[in-house]
Amino acid sequence: MMEKNISTAVIKRLPRYYKTIKELAVANITRVSSAELAGRLSFTASKIRQDLNCFGGFGQQGYGYNVAYLCNELEEILGINKGIPAILIGTGNIGTALINNFDFLYSGFKLIAGFDIRVFNDNINNVPIYNASELERFIEKNKPKMAVLTVPRNQVQKYVKLFIKHEIKGVWNFTNEYIQNPDIAAENVNFSDSLMTLCYNIKEK
């Protein structure tokens, strides 16, 4: 919680550490060295030791890291072991695909409802879908802490304002509008940025 200023570079690597360690844990491997992790992740061992040390000394000289212990610690650090309540706004193609297929719980969230302006009391993959007119009342009552935003970009600012008002702490943003706001954590998933970057890199091949 009160870790002193971890750099965003480190934070972005945490999920990769977690997943690799989790795989080892599932495979019943009990210990691992930074050098082994380095091989699996194509990072340097030095970087891995330095990154993990931002959060405490999880390893042991001459031994390495205990897999089960490190796995638990990373779950704690990321905060993905709590099933934080989340909602989704906009049940179009991408929204629906996420509800149907994405394992929210694995990444730390419990999807408790979806909303759309065109829907009245439906459900997708056991997630209840309500009309957008119910949104504020639902938030007040159920206090979700995160919202997935899969709506047209012209509606983004309206929803961001509403999220902040109701103390939603984070937004997983699939619109093409960047969200950058000190009052709410945002992850901007931008397909066209990603694909344009690929286009550039293809040229260089």
Place this chain on the structure above:
Amino acid sequence: MMEKNISTAVIKRLPRYYKTIKELAVANITRVSSAELAGRLSFTASKIRQDLNCFGGFGQQGYGYNVAYLCNELEEILGINKGIPAILIGTGNIGTALINNFDFLYSGFKLIAGFDIRVFNDNINNVPIYNASELERFIEKNKPKMAVLTVPRNQVQKYVKLFIKHEIKGVWNFTNEYIQNPDIAAENVNFSDSLMTLCYNIKEK
């Protein structure tokens, strides 16, 4: 083409420059300064000038940048004005959502076919979908340069090998397996990494 080693940090910002400039062009704005762009993008003006200068002096002292000209140059640099032929493997939920909704052409690609092991001669949103058994023959004949990969992760390595063999230059990777291979450009879109990062950042709020 032969630009001298542009850093990945710069390359990742190019799409954002392009989109902002494109919007100005569409709005019939003819000139823009680095300071104005800085305001729109929440970058520093200095960074913007330095980034753009990696590719040449597009601006003019005392004037700023000509929007239409810069827009064209950025299209050229990114290479998004060519409609590079692309295919998609795996027409599950996310694959289908992309075919139905994503504007490939806007990001530089023309989606010419989709493939799936469970499908025989179908089509989605006017894109023909073939059985995966047809894949190699199709590639040989139509020479796509990019592949969207939306298959289960245990099939990733098989397809990467096949892409390289047939000189596909880039892969837009939606599986949970990271692709990092000197023989093919890869953009790894990883939903759970993104969401775990958001989970971490929510805790800090």
Place this chain on the structure above:
DNA sequence: TAGATTGTTAATCGATTAACAATC
């Protein structure tokens, strides 16, 4: 104890910002 491997400091490398001369 000897070997292994961490934690951590110092050195290097890269990216960002500041500053200003050049020039439109």
Place this chain on the structure above:
DNA sequence: TAGATTGTTAATCGATTAACAATC
């Protein structure tokens, strides 16, 4: 010409890597 704003160099800041003493 005077004002504006770029292109570019130098300074700062941050992130990565190397090295090794500490220690299990």
